[in-house]
Amino acid sequence: MSLGPHLLLAIMEGTVSAFVLAVTALGLSLVFGVMRIVNVAHGEFFMLGAVLAWWLTSLVPEAPFWGFMLALAVAPLLVGTIAIVADRFVLQRLNYQPEATIVATIGLLYILQQAVLSIYGPEARPVVAPINFRIVLPWFGYSGYKLVVVGAAILLLLAAWYGVTRTRFGLIMRATQFDGEIAQAFGIPVKRVYAAVFALGAMLAAAAGVLVVPLQQAHYLMGLDPLLLSFVVVIIGGLDSLKGTIVAAFIIGLSDGIISVFFSPTLAKIIATLAVALVLVFRPNGLFGGKVR
């Protein structure tokens, strides 16, 4: 295959990665933006989404499409419930202190990972794509499901944008993000908002995990890469900027796809980490971030 088609393939792969990453990182960005919590367990919510998708689709093996739809609807809800429990019994008890919650979410990461290892096992398990067709280009064929992933991710991102900017809950979230203490003085139950935002962040990660599982199989360690890349995206985009998160997801997703295809995935991660270092030195608030309050 010559350079042009090779590059096209890399861009298409990068675009799929970028959309999945944007959905995952958006969850992390919302949680940090509103709660000021660095959720180190975010990747595990992604992993749980994928593992639960395997379990839910295995309940209806004769109808993979409906099994997958069931997974897409139920897995994020289950993961959101786990996040609410974690918020109630871990984060709330630490009074959402930034340093303490970093340590606590590291603990949560290991608890979730080891629980999945114990119950689900160490195997990587495949999930059948709900829609299976190929797009035939003159140079190569391409999985149609990947376009479905892009479409679903666009819908999720639009829904998140609408929710944050156009709804009553979005307004409550933004007021809480700006000044939680004063939000309480206007009747906003900040702890409940935090629980909802933590669940929403986890649900976005879980939805990304469900979407991606037909492409890369469910495995108990699969949350680590999305966690690293989400941090890269959130730092480059700006710690509380949704727009920045989306733009940075595209920069990182595309560069990761292209560098991985032409060179190696390891080099792609090294360059992403270098980009984070450069942003931290020259624009510590990220490309689109405001001043951290």
Place this chain on the structure above:
Amino acid sequence: MLKVDRINCFYGHVQVLRDFSLDLAPGEVLCLLGRNGAGKTTALKAIMGLVRARSGGITLDGIDLVGMAAHEVPKQGIGYTPQGRRLFSDLTVDENLQVGLMTRAKGAETRERVLGLFPLLRERLHQRAGTLSGGEQQMLATARALCLEPKVMLLDEPTEGLMPIMISKILDIVATLKEAGVATILVEQRVESALHVADRVAFVENGRTAEVVSPDHLRADPSLLHHYVGVGVRK
């Protein structure tokens, strides 16, 4: 109406309020005066439930506020404009008002009534709060609190950094609220301005209510101001 009875509040291990007490009748304006760090702002925060009273009682019309979650306190009818305004600067004027209206069932009516008091804000509805002038920001902070349709208003240094014309507008609003039967606790550094609207003046010293006097008494005995605040007042 509002009764604060011997409350004690702490920041960590540091005690800020010591047996702090006050009471407020409907339509009354009580001015809190005292040096920086005396505990005036903490007293307002304690009433709002933003700082927990470890002991003592706070009641509004007989309802206990101390055991109440902070977000339930404004629903009892207490509006708060904090020191430094603390607007949601990234939100528009309209969105700031919507936050104020969160607890109101008939939000549209209340919003119109509040905008009637501050017509300038109507022209700025879609402007981000952080881009308003200092006076406009104070108007918005007051309007946002009035959206709660409060029985009691807590105003923490509302004239700080404002031009004289804005100061008189803010004090006019306090007088209007008083006529409407809304009680106000006013923390103020501009003593002379505050005395125009205050019914009583409470001096706060070392976290205690040291003395409560009438404005006339204070004008007659300016040594109180020298003692508790370190400034004088024109007779």
